[in-house]
Amino acid sequence: MLPVTLRSPVARLDMPTRADAPAITEACQDAEIARWTTIPTPYGPRDAHAFVDALVGPGWASDREYTWAIRRPSSTWLEGVVAFRPAHRDIGFWLAPAARGHGLMAEAVRLVTGWAFEQGHEDVYWECFVGNRASAAVARRAGFAYTGTGPGLIPGRDGTPVTCWKGLLRADGRSASDLPWPAAALDA
Template sequence: MQPVALRTARLVLDLPVEGDVARVAEYCTDPLFEQFLTTPWPYTEAHARGFLTEHVPSAWSSGEELTWAVRTETGGPLLGVISLRTDACEVGYWLGAEHRGSAYMTEALLAVCEWAFVELPGTETVTWRANAGNVASAMVARAAGFLNTTTATTTVPGRDGTDLEGWSAERGRTPAADAVASWAPLLGGAA
């Protein structure tokens, strides 16, 4: 599959490239990444280079995982990354700390979902999982119309391959009427 650029009102989602190495390496040293993501830890520039020059192009080529850089303009600085693993139609994402709270990731997530529903044959549901306690990621999923599907047995893979307690959600072409309310057990009244 060839990389595809997506555009929203405020964002360009395009291919992350080698020129993004420094930003990826910087953002992925955030202590929240150690707690909530499966990125290597400690994260180095070599990890970023391998991700951008080997994993991203190979995964796009095979169609297994489609990864976009989140930017405010074509060729602009990288703000974060969003990926869609096509086998389970599962999204994952992160933003650099200074860009959080901007609703950029919700906008990017909606664009990726809309694209998947149109361009990936048979896609009726997009799924999301995160480590239990990743409130920021859950709030993005909630804002994008995902329905909380977390159960007592929901897990996510840990960095070391063990299963960790997780949260999960899904979104159809149209958000479920009770999507926002479904998050109350996890997020309470979090804004």
């Protein structure tokens, strides 16, 4: 598939390029991004170039993973990344520290899930490592229903299984679960 740009008054999503490597490298110095994702640590410019060259472009070309840079509408600076993997219909994301707390990530997730539904997907799956309250907050704001806790789709950085909070968002708007979000996943 050719890369698609998604827009709203709050966010613009487009394909990350090598020009975004400095912003990606800077954001990936954040301890919280390193803690809750499987990015290499330490993370350097070579990692950012490998991400763009080996994952982003080939992911779009093969329909394996669609990755977007998250930008504010009037800026070219990459604030974060959101990706959708059609094989498991799952979404993943991270946001740079300076961009947090403004609703940018929840809007990016809504844009991507809306696009996935337009492509014919009946639902979108989300998961995060247990304890990642920020990711859970984004999922809740974007409308995901909590569906339980269990082994994650993606292993931890060391290859071992991780326990994840899980959620599902249906295209038809029906709730995927009546389970309450765990207290540990709720905002303070």
